[in-house]
Structures are given as C-alpha cells and as structure tokens.
Amino acid sequence: xxxxxxxxxxxxxxxxxxxxxxxxxxxxxxxxxxxxxxxxxxxxxxxxxxxxxxxxxxxxxxxxxxxxxxxxxxxxxxxxxxxxxxxxxxxxxxxxxxxxxxxxxxxxxxxxxxxxxxxxxxxxxxxxxxxxxxxxxxxxxxxxxxxxxxxxxxxxxxxxxxxxxxxxxxxxxxxxxxxxxxxxxxxxxxxxxxxxxxxxxxxxxxxxxxxxxxxxxxxxxxxxxxxxxxxxxxxxxxxxxxxxxxxxxxxxxxxxxxxxxxxxxxxxxxxxxxxxxxxxxx
Amino acid sequence: xxxxxxxxxxxxxxxxxxxxxxxxxxxxxxxxxxxxxxxxxxxxxxxxxxxxxxxxxxxxxxxxxxxxxxxxxxxxxxxxxxxxxxxxxxxxxxxxxxxxxxxxxxxxxxxxxxxxxxxxxxxxxxxxxxxxxxxxxxxxxxxxxxxxxxxxxxxxxxxxxxxxxxxxxxxxxxxxxxxxxxxxxxxxxxxxxxxxxxxxxxxxxxxxxxxxxxxxxxxxxxxxxxxxxxxxxxxxxxxxxxxxxxxxxxxxxxxxxxxxxxxxxxxxxxxxxxxxxxxxxxxxxxxxxxxxxxxxxxxxxxxxxxxxxxxxxxxxxxxxxxxxxx
Numbered sequence: 104x105x106x107x108x109x110x111x112x113x114x115x116x117x118x119x120x121x122x123x124x125x126x127x128x129x130x131x132x133x134x135x136x137x138x139x140x141x142x143x144x145x146x147x148x149x150x151x152x153x154x155x156x157x158x159x160x161x162x163x164x165x166x167x168x169x170x171x172x173x174x175x176x177x178x179x180x181x182x183x184x185x186x187x188x189x190x191x192x193x194x195x196x197x198x199x200x201x202x203x204x205x206x207x208x209x210x211x212x213x214x215x216x217x218x219x220x221x222x223x224x225x226x227x228x229x230x231x232x233x234x235x236x237x238x239x240x241x242x243x244x245x246x247x248x249x250x251x252x253x254x255x256x257x258x259x260x261x262x263x264x265x266x267x268x269x270x271x272x273x274x275x276x277x278x279x280x281x282x283x284x285x286x287x288x289x290x291x292x293x294x295x296x297x298x299x300x301x302x303x304x305x306x307x308x309x310x311x312x313x314x315x316x317x318x319x320x321x322x323x324x325x326x327x328x329x330x331x332x333x334x335x336x337x338x339x340x341x342x343x344x345x346x347x348x349x350x351x352x353x354x355x356x357x358x359x360x361x362x363x364x365x366x367x368x369x370x371x372x373x374x375x376x377x378x379x380x381x382x383x384x385x
Numbered sequence: 386x387x388x389x390x391x392x393x394x395x396x397x398x399x400x401x402x403x404x405x406x407x408x409x410x411x412x413x414x415x416x417x418x419x420x421x422x423x424x425x426x427x428x429x430x431x432x433x434x435x436x437x438x439x440x441x442x443x444x445x446x447x448x449x450x451x452x453x454x455x456x457x458x459x460x461x462x463x464x465x466x467x468x469x470x471x472x473x474x475x476x477x478x479x480x481x482x483x484x485x486x487x488x489x490x491x492x493x494x495x496x497x498x499x500x501x502x503x504x505x506x507x508x509x510x511x512x513x514x515x516x517x518x519x520x521x522x523x524x525x526x527x528x529x530x531x532x533x534x535x536x537x538x539x540x541x542x543x544x545x546x547x548x549x550x551x552x553x554x555x556x557x558x559x560x561x562x563x564x565x566x567x568x569x570x571x572x573x574x575x576x577x578x579x580x581x582x583x584x585x586x587x588x589x590x591x592x593x594x595x596x597x598x599x600x601x602x603x604x605x606x607x608x609x610x611x612x613x614x615x616x617x618x619x620x621x622x623x624x625x626x627x628x629x630x631x632x633x634x635x636x637x638x639x640x641x642x643x644x645x646x647x648x649x650x651x652x653x654x655x656x657x658x659x660x661x662x663x664x665x666x667x668x669x670x671x672x673x674x675x676x677x678x679x680x681x682x683x684x685x686x687x688x689x690x691x692x693x694x695x696x697x698x699x700x701x702x703x704x705x706x707x708x709x710x711x
Contacts, residue, residue: 118515129475226492228457229457230505230508384458
C-alpha cells in the first residue's frame with residue numbers, strides 16, 4: 104500500500120501540488136473558510152447546551168427583572184420621553200450586554216483555552232493556515248453566534264409584546280456591531296494574558312460595566328463626573344444605541360454610538376493584528 | 386568528516402553532480418527565551434529523502450528546533466531555509482510542504498476521527514473531492530478504519546498517535562517532522578509505527594525525527610545529530626557515531642554496589658576505556674570476551690558479567706553525560 108504514491112508521479116499530484124504552489128504572506132493564507140467550517144462542525148457534533156445557555160441568560164434576566172421587578176417599578180421614560188414598560192426599557196440593554204458577554208467570552212476565555220489547553224491552534228498553525236486566518240475565523244464564528252442570539256432574543260421581545268416599531272429589527276445587526284467591537288479588542292487583550300489569574304481581570308472589568316452602564320436605570324441618577332466616566336465606556340454606547348433602535352427614535356447621538364463602535368473595531372483589529380505573532384507564534 | 390561530506394555520502398545515489406538537493410538548511414540557528422538559550426547556534430543540512438534524527442536529553446532544544454522549522458516559533462538569529470523558503474516570512478507556504486507530528490497529540494477533540502482528517506486537510510486549502518478518498522486511505526494506513534466515526538477521546542494512546550501521524554500525511558508532505566513520535570507507546574504500537582515510517586521513507590519522504598529512544602534512532606535514522614544544551618555535540622550515521630565515540634563491544638561487570646566504586650583501579654589497563662557506575666563497571670573494548678579473560682586473569686570475580694555490542698546509547702551517554710537533566 105502506498106500512501107504517497109501519487110506524489111511521485113512526474114509532475115506530482117495535481118491537487119496537493121497546486122496547494123503547495125500557492126503564494127501567501129507570513130500571516131494569512133486566504134483560508135478563513137476552513138476555520139469557520141471547523142467551528143460549525145465542532146458545534147454540530149458537540150456542545151448544544153453551551154449554545155442554549157448563552158441564549159437563555161438574557162431571557163431569564165428579562166423575565167426576572169423586566170416582568171418581576173417591572174411590576175413594582177411600573178412605566179418608565181423611554182429614549183424619546185414616552186412612557187414604556189420597565190421590561191421594554193431594559194430589554195435592549197440586556198441584548199447589548201449579551202452581545203458584549205458572548206463576544207468577550209469567545210474572544211478571550213475561549214481563545215485562551217484553545218490556545219493553552221486544547222492546543223487547537225497549535226494544530227491549525229502547523230498547516231498552511233496563518234494566524235490571521237485563525238483570528239478572523241474565530242471572530243466570524245463569535246459574530247455568527249451573536250447574530251443567532253440577537254435574533255432569538257429579539258423574537259422573545261416580540262412574543263412578550265415589547266416591540267412597538269419595525270425599526271426594532273435593526274437591533275439584530277446593531278448587536279453584531281457591538282459584538283464585533285468587543286471581539287476584536289478581546290482577542291488582542293488575550294495576547295497579553297499568560298495565566299488564569301490574569302484572565303480574571305477581564306471579568307473584573309466586565310461586571311461593573313454590566314451593572315452600571317445605564318442598564319437598569321437611566322444615566323441621570325449619577326453625578327456629572329460619573330456620567331462622563333460611564334459615557335466613555337463601550338457598553339453604555341451599546342445600551343443607548345439598542346434602546347434608541349427599540350423604539351425607533353434616532354438622534355445625532357445615534358451616529359456617535361455607531362461611530363464609537365466603528366472606531367473600536369478599527370482599533371481592536373489593529374491591536375489584534377499587531378499582536379498575532381505574540382498570540383499564536385512564540 | 387564535515388557536515389557536507391556526510392550529507393553527500395548519504396545521498397550520493399539520489400543526486401548527480403555538485404548540486405545537493407537540501408530540503409532543510411539551518412545555519413547558526415539560535416533561539417533564546419529571555420535569559421535561557423534553548424538553541425545555541427546549530428547548523429545542519431538535510432538532503433531530500435533522508436531520515437534525519439535530532440537526539441538529545443530533555444531540554445536540549447530539539448522541540449524548539451522543530452518549531453522553528455515549522456515557522457511557528459521565531460528564531461532569535463541565524464538562517465533557516467525549508468524547500469528554499471524562510472519559514473518566518475513564508476510560514477503558510479513552508480508548512481504546505483510539511484507534515485507535523487507534535488510531541489503531544491493535539492487532535493481536535495471536538496471532532497470525530499475521520500472529520501479530524503477532513504478538517505485538517507481543509508486547513509491546507511485542499512478540496513473535499515480529494516480529501517474524502519484520501520481520509521479513507523489514511524484511516525486504512527493507520528489501521529483506524531473501524532474507528533472512523535468514533536470520538537477522539539475514546540481512542541487509546543496508540544490509536545491517537547497513529548491518527549496524528551495519519552493527519553500529518555493528509556497533504557502528502559515532502560517533509561515529515563516527528564517530535565518524539567513513539568513516547569508513551571507500548572512496544573507493539575512502536576513497531577507498527579516504525580513500519581509505517583519506513584514505508585514513507587521508501588516513498589521518498591524526508592523524515593526529521595527527535596527522540597530519546599536510541600534504538601529508535603538506530604532503526605530509523607540515516608544520519609543524526611546529538612544535541613545537548615542547544616549545541617551539536619556530534620553528527621553522523623548511527624554506525625559512524627558508534628565507531629567514533631565508542632568501541633565495538635562493551636563488557637558490563639557487577640561486583641556488588643559496595644565494590645564497584647573501588648574496583649576501578651584494579652581493572653586499569655583493560656580495554657580502551659573504563660567507566661565506573663554505582664551499580665556496575667563498563668569496560669569499552671574491541672573484543673569483550675578477551676577483556677573478560679583479562680579480568681579473570683587478574684583474579685577478579687565479578688558477580689555477573691555481560692558482553693554486548695556497543696549501541697548508540699553508549700555514544701549518547703558519553704556525549705551528554707549521565708547526570709539527570711530536567
């Protein structure tokens with residue numbers, strides 16, 4: 104039996120020979136598809152439960168706080184000054200938080216684990232794949248997951264009667280924008296991490312951002328200086344953006360929120376691209 | 386004999402004229418991690434079709450060298466050329482020529498056995514029409530056909546190793562990098578693996594192998610370098626290294642732990658070299674039986690005696706020392 108017989112025909116095996124003759128730079132082989140295909144196959148054959156829990160988390164928050172707490176809070180003032188239910192007020196914020204959490208988890212803990220423990224990337228990087236293929240594939244998968252979650256959550260909002268305008272459908276792409284901002288940064292930050300203890304710092308930043316970014320109550324409760332601090336944080340822009348979209352009210356601030364994320368994506372991608380060697384090649 | 390002469394001798398049958406077909410050329414290859422120098426200016430060349438071994442104790446720099454060849458670790462200085470390309474500036478292209486069997490299996494535990502091969506092939510940009518029959522062929526080669534749909538973590542250590550080797554062949558590599566391919570395998574699995582590697586070599590695949598099993602190196606390698614503390618200690622074929630650094634035979638004598646240490650003086654002059662270990666005394670001699678007769682003639686009565694052929698292990702221990710390395 105001859106495993107490599109074909110490569111010894113004059114001229115070599117056409118397919119593997121062709122694959123060898125492609126020319127790339129040191130970091131990228133234009134094969135993000137293969138990384139994405141692997142991710143989809145792994146999801147299909149393994150952990151559905153993880154997927155489901157990611158979907159249910161914001162739904163459970165919405166039921167507990169929106170419906171439960173909402174019963175004593177009553178109606179609150181929405182972005183345009185109109186009265187909306189407390190559940191309708193916090194639902195877009197929870198969607199923004201879920202986009203952030205999913206993207207950060209996928210681009211930090213997940214990457215850290217696959218790098219240092221599952222050794223998945225070591226295997227990938229001994230093929231024609233470059234670090235950029237791997238990074239782009241993983242970010243794409245994170246965004247795809249974010250898209251599914253956002254779609255599911257928006258549907259739940261619809262079922263609960265929290266959607267009053269067709270504009271709300273735009274929450275789905277906006278969630279992906281938010282996820283992209285966090286994912287592009289998260290992977291760059293992971294390249295600086297060496298131990299689990301350092302990884303915990305990520306949670307240390309995320310939790311206060313979740314609690315205080317005008318998620319459950321308006322920014323106006325804070326003194327001016329705290330307001331500025333919150334407004335500098337990315338999550339607040341995500342919360343405000345989705346909250347505006349959910350009721351179909353757009354202001355110049357909407358452009359600022361979107362712009363914030365566009366800048367974040369550009370900077371995050373630059374950071375991650377600059378750290379690829381540190382992240383994957385040591 | 387210089388490095389180049391050795392290489393030329395090895396593959397004179399494959400190439401005509403002065404132009405050697407080196408698939409790997411390393412010159413002054415150096416890698417430091419902070420203050421630690423893992424690889425300290427090593428140079429070697431490997432012609433196409435050769436089985437080339439890197440031997441050395443733990444921490445000698447073998448795996449680091451392998452990583453630099455694959456372009457997944459950046460060298461600190463020196464030059465490296467794989468199939469005429471620098472792995473640092475042409476990583477994906479260089480690796481298209483390589484098959485890699487890492488020291489620790491890094492199979493994709495989230496995928497099933499056959500899918501591991503298919504997905505890995507996709508990483509090389511190979512089409513499914515090629516990969517499907519190729520995956521089946523490789524499963525056959527690795528004797529894993531009936532495990533095609535199993536989960537990876539259900540495989541035994543030997544099966545995982547064979548799958549890793551099968552996976553490394555999915556792109557029909559010209560060069561196979563094997564980092565301690567049989568560590569942790571039982572003797573049956575090792576022999577199956579050696580057989581598979583032989584066949585690949587027969588088909589013209591260049592094998593680059595690290596190991597600290599001397600019998601494995603003797604079995605598989607045409608030529609090898611012994612590396613210690615990041616430097617090359619010796620280079621040559623297994624037979625020439627034994628000739629150069631050891632004698633034809635070794636006489637092993639045991640006088641009991643108490644006496645081994647003190648008996649050395651009384652054995653002086655027998656054989657070419659004497660080595661006293663806590664549990665036995667080794668006499669390196671061309672003729673072991675003759676040396677044993679001389680020992681008896683001096684009235685010394687060892688508890689046990691054994692005459693054996695010199696092995697690569699004797700060379701290795703002579704070159705890298707007997708103290709424990711971590």
